[in-house]
Amino acid sequence: MTRAEISQAIIDIVNEIVPDEDWSALQPEENLRGKLESMDFLDVVMELRKQYGVEVPEADYGALSTLQSCVDYLEPRLARK
């Protein structure tokens, strides 16, 4: 997957989990904690596993703090998918 595709995939996932937030103007560096609670992050982790077969161990949850860092983290892991 390309970086743009990964970014879109993440936006699709968070939009599904928290539909009442406006995700259209999400900045790459914006901290996702402003819009996602800890339970929401868990849902993101489960969706990534289900849709893309990526496992994010608890120790790496910190890597999911912004859209940019999510893409950085997922890019090598999704390279072959």
Place this chain on the structure above:
Amino acid sequence: MRDSYDIVVIGGGLGGLTAARRLAREGRHILLAEQHSQLGGLATYFQRRDHIFDVALHGFPVGMRKSLRKYWGKDFAERVVQVRSIRFHNPQFQLDTTFDNRDFRAKLQELFGLPQERVEAFFAGIAAMNYYDDNSETTREFFQRYFPGRTDVWRFLMEPITYANGSTLDEPAISYGIVFGNFMSEGVYTFQGGTDCMIEMMQRELRSCAVEVETSAAVDKIYVAGGKVRAVRVNGREIACQAVISNGSLPRTVLEWTGQEFFSPEFLSGLQKVRLSTSSCQVYIGIREGATIPYIGDLLFTSTCPEYNTDALLSRNISSRTYSVYYPEIRPGTHKYSVVASMNARYEDWAKMTREEYRAAKKAMIEDTLAALEQYIPELRSICDYTEAATPLTFQRYTGHLQGATFGSKFDGLRYSMELFKQVGGLFHTGSVGIIMSGWLGAANYGVITANEVDRYLN
């Protein structure tokens, strides 16, 4: 029932139900076995004559709306409605609150005369609490820091939380802060339609996503082979599975159903030191068809005790009662009223009685409750047509929780619940534990947290 599933969930409390629903959505084949004839666990109700009594629907935080939407569906979330007001009546103060951040700030300043900076500092202190911090400060020390000597303020801040999760002033401040922070954000909420409606909706939802639900199905053995679970025994029948989620009592899961030979000595000795939370007594009061009661608050915290005092709260010599009043709006289309009085209680006080003593004590508890409630509903005796009582023994009998523990275990239990699978592969626990994971919201969310671990394990 088939002979084999991916996952067996033991118990249909809110933790087990929510874990099952979440994992079914991931395409897992699941059996949910509940020993009682009805799902819900402590989140339950019972019907007597034309009355329906809610046992544990006194209020939950607004977060329940979001969790229900995410993990059960929109139709569940739409039924979450705010209760109108919470009343306090005790020798130190009498007040009405909507139980949200704004109103609490206002009450603390206007009624308790506290300076704004103090109040803000307190809320900032709550907000700064982090579950992962290693903080040994007790709630008493925390209160003392912000409101020294103000036992009236402590009572206002503490009484509802003790009632909501059984925590005391001498426990870690974090167990107070997390629950207070949750509740205090936007008031207290309830489920329109009542517990019966929610549990029926959940049962239907599980069936529609192909979870096999068996009631009157007790699990009494978890089989382990090669360090991993391989099966459970349900009503005498062996059912193979790759993972087990126990929503039942944590100590029983380990010691009784699995067997201590599969756990390390450190784990066992730690687990055995975990303290269970206290239990409850309740008195259920049915109001006859056609009669009405005036609005006296949705929740009414009453006490005749001079100050907040944990021992007094737990004592059989009851001086504090919390009434939940169910007006017809809770079940739209009906005209029925009922009142449920709840008291914190100790299992030991009830366990040692003879049959006759037990019966007499229950009767006295009902009588005392009616007498106390007459202060708020003077015509009570002429309009009440049904009463019943529950004790710690009742809660133990219906849920299998040792000592009728109402809120699982104290804070230290969480670690053992979360690390079960590190001892026995594929063995997980969910449900009320460690105070902060308790209550409807805590148990449901913990179901999802466990579901994630199970899903990871099976992948």
